[in-house]
Amino acid sequence: MENQIFEQIKSKxxxxxxxxxxxxxxxxCSFKSGTDxxxxxxxxxxxxxxxxxxxxxxxxxxxxxxxxxxxxxVWTFIHAMWGLEMRLLREEDKGDEAQKIAxxxxxxxxxxxxxxxxxxMSAREEKRRSRFAYEDAIRKEKVEASLQENNLxxxxxxRFVALLGMxxxxxxxxxxQLNEHKQQIEEKIVEYVSELSKIK
Numbered sequence: 001m002e003n004q005i006f007e008q009i010k011s012k013x014x015x016x017x018x019x020x021x022x023x024x025x026x027x028x029c030s031f032k033s034g035t036d037x038x039x040x041x042x043x044x045x046x047x048x049x050x051x052x053x054x055x056x057x058x059x060x061x062x063x064x065x066x067x068x069x070x071x072x073x074v075w076t077f078i079h080a081m082w083g084l085e086m087r088l089l090r091e092e093d094k095g096d097e098a099q100k101i102a103x104x105x106x107x108x109x110x111x112x113x114x115x116x117x118x119x120x121m122s123a124r125e126e127k128r129r130s131r132f133a134y135e136d137a138i139r140k141e142k143v144e145a146s147l148q149e150n151n152l153x154x155x156x157x158x159r160f161v162a163l164l165g166m167x168x169x170x171x172x173x174x175x176x177q178l179n180e181h182k183q184q185i186e187e188k189i190v191e192y193v194s195e196l197s198k199i200k
Contacts, residue, residue: 034073041077083168134181
């Protein structure tokens with residue numbers, strides 16, 4: 001199933017970034033592997049950058065039946081994909097479906113580990129969410145520093161990583177500081193997608 005989707009993506013979107021990641025995933029795509037899930041996440045976001053929203057959704061759909069197991073080496077990337085899915089659903093006026101994804105993500109993030117009980121986990125998670133700062137999310141200073149050094153490749157790497165966080169986190173509504181700067185983040189998303197889409 002996965003291989004068929006990756007072959008289809010390669011034929012429909014022949015950008016170097018997309019083809020390269022598809023080739024990696026054709027060799028191996030395990031939902032027990034953080035590296036494989038990172039590759040799948042990056043593929044979904046590059047497809048979004050290139051305007052291939054349906055193909056991005058096809059990638060994300062592969063994660064829908066994965067069982068949550070508290071392995072954040074994997075689930076950090078799956079949740080980032082789900083944030084993108086929420087954005088795409090809202091663009092289609094499917095806010096209710098997006099909200100259900102947010103509720104599932106919230107339940108995952110509040111699931112106690114072996115160390116914490118539910119109350120401790122809730123307090124820890126609330127503290128974690130409060131630390132997400134707008135300035136860190138957009139990586140503006142690092143991007144500008146790279147551009148001043150004429151290092152466009154590095155600037156684009158930073159833009160892409162920022163895009164994952166800006167979309168993946170902001171769409172959830174979980175992070176107070178990101179919620180306060182939602183309009184500015186939206187402007188940065190549009191700017192970064194515009195710049196990244198120039199990569200052939």
